Amino acid sequence: MTNENKEILLKLLERHTALGISQQIDYEKFYLYSIITHSTAIEGSTVTEIEAQLLFDEGITSSQRTMAEQLMNLDLKAAYEYGMQWIKAHEDITVDWLITLSSKVMAHTGSEYHAMGGGFSAAKGELRKLNVTAGLGGPSYLSYQKVPSCLAAFCDELNKRRKEVNPSDIAAIYDLSFWAHYELVTIHPWADGNGRTSRLLMNLLQWEYNVLPTKVLKGDKAVYIKALTDTREQKKLDIFLNCMARLHIQHLTNDINLYINSVGDDLPSMQMGNDKNNRKKVIEFDQKSNRAEQKSNRVRLTAKQKKVLEFCNKTPHTAQEILEMIGVKYQTRTVHQYITKLVIAEVLRPTTANKNAPNRKYITAHGKD
Numbered sequence: 001m002t003n004e005n006k007e008i009l010l011k012l013l014e015r016h017t018a019l020g021i022s023q024q025i026d027y028e029k030f031y032l033y034s035i036i037t038h039s040t041a042i043e044g045s046t047v048t049e050i051e052a053q054l055l056f057d058e059g060i061t062s063s064q065r066t067m068a069e070q071l072m073n074l075d076l077k078a079a080y081e082y083g084m085q086w087i088k089a090h091e092d093i094t095v096d097w098l099i100t101l102s103s104k105v106m107a108h109t110g111s112e113y114h115a116m117g118g119g120f121s122a123a124k125g126e127l128r129k130l131n132v133t134a135g136l137g138g139p140s141y142l143s144y145q146k147v148p149s150c151l152a153a154f155c156d157e158l159n160k161r162r163k164e165v166n167p168s169d170i171a172a173i174y175d176l177s178f179w180a181h182y183e184l185v186t187i188h189p190w191a192d193g194n195g196r197t198s199r200l201l202m203n204l205l206q207w208e209y210n211v212l213p214t215k216v217l218k219g220d221k222a223v224y225i226k227a228l229t230d231t232r233e234q235k236k237l238d239i240f241l242n243c244m245a246r247l248h249i250q251h252l253t254n255d256i257n258l259y260i261n262s263v264g265d266d267l268p269s270m271q272m273g274n275d276k277n278n279r280k281k282v283i284e285f286d287q288k289s290n291r292a293e294q295k296s297n298r299v300r301l302t303a304k305q306k307k308v309l310e311f312c313n314k315t316p317h318t319a320q321e322i323l324e325m326i327g328v329k330y331q332t333r334t335v336h337q338y339i340t341k342l343v344i345a346e347v348l349r350p351t352t353a354n355k356n357a358p359n360r361k362y363i364t365a366h367g368k369d
Helices: 003-021 025-044 049-058 067-087 097-104 144-164 170-187 194-208 218-234 237-266 303-311 317-326 332-342
Strands: 112-115 120-122 280-286 291-297 346-351 361-364
Touching: 003 170, 003 237, 025 049, 025 067, 025 194, 025 218, 049 067, 049 112, 097 194, 112 291, 120 144, 120 303, 144 170, 170 194, 170 218, 170 237, 218 237, 303 317, 303 332, 317 332, 332 346, 332 361
Parallel strands: none
Antiparallel strands: 112 120, 280 291, 346 361
16 A cells, blocks of 8 residues: 555554544444445345344344345354454465355355356355356456466465564555455456455454454445456556555544544543644545545643653553552543543553553653653
């Protein structure tokens, strides 16, 4: 992705983390449900996120949707759950494993095919034995005879890149996942389910390296398909990488703004002194220009928040040390009130980007580590 997209994306992810959005109850579950619902919607499902939640959690089907649509969503949910457990082992991705993954995506909706190349089952994830085109009158995908060898070469290259990628380079991890998505859907190994499986693989790679998974929403379909087509025709991978980065930026921005609007007064919104550098920056996404702009708000400090800044002015301290100093109990709520809010306002900063680092410390924005 471009340096501009990288800078915007990293700022948004930092803000997303600082706000504690992913710490909300059942956030990961509902985020996954959204990914699944939109991935199937791109392939024609009309099941809504609310209907998917009722289907997944309560087993309640909708009389407004076909059984095939609902099975499509249930299958993809099972495939994500399988993949998320498997990817934790960091084992090599193989052709056989991709076949297994596809078989779960297509378990109840895959068809049996009888072609000149032989019979095969999409429900079993078997590789296609016929040629396919990209839509009516569109160009043909790779000849089916070449699929096994190309898929094996893809797995080898993917595993090589997984081993070489720097786990702390978030932008590189996203680029790796976007590349894998594009390559797999371009090989088009199956008669059906290629898009869902490719987006699933992309998300699994993101989970493997603990970065927030990318959504492709139903409303993104035209832009998303055009990026895939343009990338193939122009042979410029950056087209797809930057399209996916921009979509992720857009969705992150929307999620952040929705969260800020919903919690309202629980976030700091006043000024600390007259220093413009100490203002909280809210990043807003401009749909027309595909650029994220920063809007400044004022930050007002409570007495205890001022003590936190004085305590961390020259020497970094852990959250436990900070809360003990101001005499409050260490809880998620108090961490948010006296530390996270100051990080959001950009007057306090962590000394490491790794939020899971033991004894993570904080110092004032202009202090030296």
